[in-house]
Amino acid sequence: MNPSIDSGIVIRSTKEIGSLIRLARNEQDINQVVLAGIFGSGNRFISEAENGKKTVQAQKLLDLLDMVGLEVVIRRKRSHA
Numbered sequence: 001m002n003p004s005i006d007s008g009i010v011i012r013s014t015k016e017i018g019s020l021i022r023l024a025r026n027e028q029d030i031n032q033v034v035l036a037g038i039f040g041s042g043n044r045f046i047s048e049a050e051n052g053k054k055t056v057q058a059q060k061l062l063d064l065l066d067m068v069g070l071e072v073v074i075r076r077k078r079s080h081a
Helices: 003-007 014-027 032-039 043-050 058-067
Strands: none
Touching: 003 014, 014 043, 014 058, 032 043, 032 058, 043 058
């Protein structure tokens, strides 16, 4: 896995989440169709998630992140002072 992902990365958009899903999927050397089959969804959902569709279902997105080995961590924003 990419070292910057392993140490944590601040995400500000669904496009960034999608890029990380794509990166994790590619690192596992599986294509969207295979991932969709493993995940139990259509290829369309995988494509929309990887392309940062803003209206994708939150729980399905969290489940997909888990499936590709990623997790969401919530914390208070750090001040820039």
